[in-house]
Structures are given as structure tokens and as C-alpha cells.
Amino acid sequence: MIFGIPMVALMGQLLVGLINGSFYALLSLGLAVIFGLLRVINFAHGAQYMVGAFAALLLLKMGGVGYWWAVILAPVIVGLLSAVVERTMLRRLYDLDPLYGLLFTFGLALTVEGIFRYYFGASGQPYSPPKELAGAVNLGFMFLPIYRGWVVIASLVVCLAVWFLIEKTKLGAYLRAATENPILVQSFGVNVPLLLTGTYALGAGLAAFAGVLAAPVYQVSPLMGSNLIIIVFAVVVVGGMGSIMGAIVTGYLLGIAEGLTKVFYPEASNIVIFVIMAVVLILRPAGLFGKEA
């Protein structure tokens, strides 16, 4: 018993919080990567997450392709589709007020969600975890479903890999340089337009990866991304979009904060992240890790 709350309940909600935090971290990381270079707030991020989950479901139903392939294929498919969108449409908006990028991707999200709702209905469809990850282990103080443990570990590994890619590799150095001064980087012979396309595809792929991870945890439904994206926006505002690590850390922290709220004051669990956002804005308007005012 801790603070009058049974240990099992506390640990259970902490785990739920960690799972949600994993998705917040992956999605806010993708948003931060895209925003860092493209100066576009990708409202379609929730839709890309949803399409990722549907890609896994459809690969299984139509092609008999299992979970392990879907984890790789779904992000690639969504990344390629998003690259096409970037090349043909989003690209034209870079020179304009960033609000137009937000509005365009909002329209894209509505369209994609509408299409999926038209063909698959609004109700959710189950997607079972692979048999290697089925079942649960007894940790002594609680039962841990193996798949949930895998979600936390997989998202952590991918987040750190992306962080490493951007902060420690040569390609990442190009990316960061192009964020600072695209014209200068272009004049050094780096193909900046290709870099932009690749970045958008990477961000969208991350969202799709989160979608595949989420498919066995939640139901696969056309609207699974639209409420999530609003929470992720709040996460991004709290973290500030200046830092990759900031986006990851804030994602996990807020997920855990939400889980703990479910234990102590369940009525507020839906809004706790928004409340934290408001408090952070009052105390530190640039966000916890933000640099720009």
C-alpha cells in the first residue's frame, strides 16, 4: 500500500501510463523532427499513425503478412505515401506562413480519416499480438503482459535510435545544418529538397510504427489517431519543439503523469496533460526544453 492505494493498482496504472507515454514519445518525436526542418506542424500525424495500424491489419488480412513484417513494412508504406504528398503538395507551402502547412495537413487528415471511415466503418477491429509476445509474466508484485513490455522497450529503442541518427551521425549533422540555414547547406552541394522529403517520410514512418505497435493494444479504428494527436500537440507545447530529446522525455513523463492521475483522481485523467500544458505556459512559455520564445 502506498498513500492508501493498493500496490497492484498503482503499478498497473503506471504501466498504462508508460504505454501511453511510449506512443506520446514516438509521435511527438516525429512531430518535432518534421517541424525542425520543414517548419510544418503535421496535423496529419494522427492519420498517419492510424494508417500504420490499418496497414498492419490489411497486410495480415489480405496478404497473410504477420506482425514482424508489418512492423517494418507499414512504416515504409506510410513513409513512401507521405513522401509523395510532400513532393506533390506540401512542398508548395514552405515559403508561406506555417499556418498554411497546419491547415493543409489538417485537411489531409480529415480526408484520409473520412476515406477509411467510409470503407471500414467507425467501429474498431481487433488485431492480436504475435504468439511470441502473447501471455504475461509474474513480476512478483504484478502481472506484466509481455506485449506491453515489448511496446515500451521497442519505442524506447526506436526513440533513442532516431535521437542518435539526428544528433550523432553525419546525415543528422546535415539535417541540423539545414534547419539552421538551408540555403547555405544547399550551396555546399547537399540535396536539401531530398532531405526535406526524407525527413517528412521519416516522421510519418515513425507515426506508422507507433500505429503498428498500438494495433494489438487498442482497437484498429479510423478515428484512433484524431483524439491522440490533440494530446500529442499538448505534449509538444509542454516540451517545446527545440529539442529531440526534450520531445522524447516529455512524452514519457506526461504519459506517466496521466497514469498516476488515473489512480489518484480518475475524473481528471482525461485533462491532466492539458492542465500541465496550461501551467507550463504560464510559468515557462517557451516550454520545458524550448529555446525559441
Next chain:
Amino acid sequence: MSAKSESHAAPAEPTLPQAATIRAAALVAILAFLMVAPFLFYPIFLMKLLCFALFASAFNLLLGYTGFLSFGHAAFFGGAAYVSAHAVKEWGVTPEVGILLGVAFAAALGLVMGLIAIRRTGIYFAMITLALSQMFFFFCLQAPFTHGEDGLQGVPRGHLFGVIDLSSQTNMYFFVLAVFLLGVGIVWRFVNSPFGMILKSIRENEARAVSLGYSVAGYKLGAFVMSAALAGLAGGTKALVFQFATLTDVAWQMSGEVILMTLLGGIGTLIGPVVGAGLVVTLQNYLATSDFPVTIITGVVFMVCVLLFRRGLIGEFYASRLGRRLGFRPER
């Protein structure tokens, strides 16, 4: 401006009626149409159109004249709808008092949200308002007086000032028309006031406005509260028209809809949001009977607007060669 353009006008050009004349003529035509419309069309549809036109005008007051894109205006629209419906149904107040209570609530909510949101600008402002309105949505989902998923139903329209029976569709229509004209009149007056001029100057060059000694944050907050209050006026009126208030009115999709109306008609023009609202409401009405999801069309229109005509229908007309020759000036 007009004197200058006259002195430069080429004599060979055929004389065309000038912008002011066209504006006046269009205004008279629209007013005349609105007076006879309830005898030609389904009144509920017209009233819905007027409510959304007012909502879009209120939204445009903020976006068009300060450059702040709010993604949370549903909170003011739907919040006022709940308060008005509750006041009329549970407390038995007259409709005009109910609507005024809704407006007061929307203004207060706007003050709170505005104080938090104006700390950031641009896309951050959009994300913050979206998050705050989502918070309000969850509040409405759980608060007992909203009746959750069912909403507040069977709201009586009552008697205006205790005298005029609003259950008559014609009476209700002319009441809504009066509210609409009052609301749009306030927007027009506000935009053309010294306050509105300062807002435009902040939009164009905030640093200079600060250096001229204006309290920029105060002006932004003022515009935000004004816009919220007028959105509340539209929401409260809509609750009485349909006699219910539901979660649909506070959901983020509603915020998206009002953005679309304004964008489609023309950001920063007075008539644009009204035209945009008319088109969107008509489209929804048309598609309501088919099973084709409206969001697909909405989304595509959004993308096309952003890619091809960012000024909106009215704005593009003003900026077109014909529009310019007629003496219209595009807003930016």
C-alpha cells in the same frame, strides 16, 4: 487612395461602377433576400446558415484582423449553447436573457483561455487553443448538467421579452436575423474602430506597435474575448433554433468547420465568412441524406483552398484584375 487612382485612370477604360456602389448594392440585395427568404426556403436551414455565418464572422474577427488562428472556437460556440439551453430550460429565463448568459459565459471562457494562449503566437497558439478546447470538451463530457452523450434536449424557445412567441418559425427567423445583423454590425464596427486599426498594426508589425507604446497583449486579449463573445452569441442562438445543445458543438471538428468557412470565403474580408458559411452549410445539408462522409469533401476543400486559393473566394475576387479595376482592395 481613391483620389489618386482617379487621377491615374486611363481615359480609354470603360467606366465601371466603383467598389462602394457595388458593396451598397450587394448589401441591399442580400438584405432584401434575407427578408423574403423564409417564405421561399426551409426556415430552419436559413437560421442554421445565419448562426454559422455569425460564428464564422466572429472567428474571422480574430484570424483576419490579428492573424491569430484559433483552433478552439468550438468551446465558445458550444459552451454558450449549453449555458443558454440550460438557462432557458432549467431556470426558465426568457430567450434573450438565456442568450446573453451564453455570451457572458463565452466571454469569460475566452478571457481565461486567452490569458493562457496569447503567451505564444502562430502555430503554437493554434495548438494551445486546440488543446484547451479539448479540455473543455472533456469537461462537458463529464459535467452533469450537459447530460453527456445525450445532450440537452427539448429546450423551449419561449417568448422573446416575454411577449413574442418564438415557437413560430417566422418569428424565430426574424429574431435570428436580427441577432445576425447585430453581431455582424458589431464586427464591422469593431474592425473599423481605432481598436481594430491598432490590431491591424500589431498584425503587420508587432515590434513597431510595441515601440509606439501600445499594450500589445491587452489588445490581443481584447480581440480574443470579443471574438469568443460573438461566437457565443452564435452558439446560444443556435441552441434555441434547434432546441438542443450537444457535444457536437464543442468538439474539435466544429473548430475545424469554422476555419474552413472562413478560409473558403476569404480571411480578413467582411462578407467572405458569410459566403463560406453559406457554402459549407448548404453542402452539409445536401450531403446529409447520402451516406458519403462529409469529412472527405471538407478535407479536400481544405487542401484545395490552401494550395490554390488562399485568399478565399471573395478575397481572390478582390485581388483579381476585375476586382482591382472595380476598386476593391485585397486585404493583404
